[in-house]
Amino acid sequence: MADPTSPLVTLTRPYRAVLSSRIRSQRSYRANFTIDLVSSLLVGIVELAEVGVLFLNVDRLGGLEFTQILIVFGLADLAFSVADLAFGHCDNLPTYLRAGTLDVFYLRPQPLLLQLITSNISLRRLARAMVGLASLVTGLVLADVDWSFAAVALLLVSALSGIATFAAMFVWAAGAQFFLIDGAEATNAFVYGGRYAASQPASVWNRPLKVVFGFFFPMAFTAYLPTVTLLGLPGTDLMPSWLGWCAPLAAIFTWAMALLSWRIGVRHYRGGGG
């Protein structure tokens, strides 16, 4: 064949083929897609309302005002929704395992994890990401942000790291599903519980919660800590103010844990299951 194709184009062709078919299929059921978009939007709004209702009764929570918590909620929900859009279907692994569809992945010449990740995409989560984005922008406008190059860099780095961290949480959970199967809800405690935790000011947590959702699953690094750093607020116990710059480290750590979990899971599947 004569067409000049770069190695990148060739290498990504299988994944692009699957993903574009998924997108076309979702858009072809127009009525369903609209319902999905609306409900996803509602989920975001309801979650924001849950935070907002608390501030009707108090002025500050965990040292943050409402405009400041909007930044935390916005960063957390934006990052989670984007990760959910691209990685959320990893939750379906138990179904794949029960139906034996995972075996089909073994018959294709791509890495298993990449196949699983690129096997689907949920465009409807875009609506929820918009709620997060709107909350973030509102918060940034209303809160007293000292704008500088560093502030913009911090925001960008934190948002990208947050997406990566949540994505890794989905992969970590998928690895654990190889063992749990029926007990998949246990991982929800940390993936979806993680999202809930990420939208809270970590300053309200006790020490055990700080260890679990501050560091082991570094949820505080996706939104709260960068916000504290951005606004120049004082840190809390175990969490100094500068820690917000370390979001990329948290993402790398979570991915290392996720890949390890996936490896152990696959090894178990090949060796033990049947």
Place this chain on the structure above:
Amino acid sequence: MSTDTAIIETRELGRDFKVRDGVRRRTLTAVDDLSVCVGAGEAVGYIGANGAGKSTTIKMLCGILVPTRGSVTTCGLRPVADRRELARQVGVVFGQRTQLWWDLPVRESFTILAAIHGLGRTAETARTEELVDRLELAEFLGTPVRQLSLGQRMRAEVAAALLHSPRLVILDEPTIGLDVLSKQRLREFLVAERTVHGTTLLLTTHDMGDVERLCDRILLVDRGRLVWDGTLAGLSRTVGAQRVLVVDLAASTPDLVDVPSTQHLGSEGGGLRQRLAFDPDTTTAAKVLAAVSERVEVLDLAVEEPDVEDVVRRVYAARR
């Protein structure tokens, strides 16, 4: 058979599963001491009862499961270590699980699979056309997979598994649930594929029609162990299964009860058609025919092979 041309080679292959039996854990041996060599271009039927270890073996051949003991090479590759390279050379049809995208038209599934296997535009078009033509897929190429009948879906599955022209095709219960016509079509296609491309076939099945029409060698497993490796005829002989000579005679004849080395099974049409069973070890069809011809003119004849299921049942019974 030299190792160079071996498509499948297993040596003392074994696989155990740990199963929970209430509180206690016990080990269940699914495959044990399996040593088999399948050469390029062979068509092998892998048969045995449910739970005899067939699926476990297939999963080990494809790199889905790691063997507990022994070694396995498929297409000269180590299935687990070289899984991705192996995927380019093997096509698998699982009768029970789909490789197609249920909400997409059949054609689109083929396009995606072509991308997955990195087929060039020309190769993709040529191979798709060949498969569409030979498996008669044209009429439902634009139909979403979930709307296909079982027979149509199975043909589409086979095409999907063969799109990248694999050297080895493994079919796990390919004809299960199909009607007679669909089975027939699928078998004819597989015979042609093998003749044209020299593809090696390994199929597990409960349908003995598949074995009789497609396979020149069978592997029979019982409780994880290989109990026969050879031709179907040879297997029938070892269990003393008899062949049957059916003769159409020119005139009504009394039952031929005293032909040497045979047993009279029955007559139809007032003795115009008679069935004689004989043991292939003590006599031959030619000798029996000659003996009959001495008495009455034979218009037509047929030799019935023993029923495969009957043979398998005899093997199992003898081992219990």
Place this chain on the structure above:
Amino acid sequence: MPTSIQTTGRTSWRPYWRILVAGFRRQSTYRLAALGGLIANTTFGLLKVAILFATVRAAGGDLNGYDIGTISAYIWISQGLLGSVNLNGRSDIATRIKDGGIVVDFLRPLSVQAASVATEVGQSIFALIPRGLPTVSIGVLVVGMNVPSAASGYLLGALSLLLGIVVSATTVYLVAAAGFWLVETRGLQILYMVVSGFFAGLFVPIDLFPNALRIVAECTPFPSMLMYPVDVLSGRVVGMDALGLVGLQVLWLVLTALAGHLMTRAGRRKLEVQGG
């Protein structure tokens, strides 16, 4: 035991009791799932403790009538009920109505609605054992919480809890029964899922809502599923007020059950006319 001969038109309670017990048994086979649910409930509970305790303290110890003890009771009882109260809108009967299996159910000499509700309630009551009680126990032991002081409080609390479970089953049945007319009930189910948790007071008690929003919530059956049982069980609402809440639950039970009955009848007629 003497066997009663059933006459047509009068149905005995026994088949529904059997169905309820079967639903209970079926759940007991999913032990790992129950453990996973318990872990999830507890984790979310601890996070709710962190944020809501902080809110009570920020409000000076009295958050619209909630103190630390009552907010803790609210958190742990609602988390415990989560496995028993259907807040996702999914049900087996919805699938049967969609795929046409319901036709077979109509052939049985049982009320389709009652049988479906009995199955759901059986499963829900079972879920109290591996999920409900342990979650509440963890709350009591680890965090501490308010409990009713009088035995009557427990009795009324148990009744309120049972009513909450049944109201959630009768309401979810309405979502499923819409499938007699709608081709796809998924949209409705998702809407139920999004709205029910919020209005049932799952994340924030509805007494903390702004007035208008609270009135909207009170016009739905959702507070009857979770908020009212929690209020009665925790002893935050007592005496006549508690009886009033239970009365509201009964009202919603009657309304949703009646609506379900009418929809089932109309749906059956539609199937008979159109032949499924």
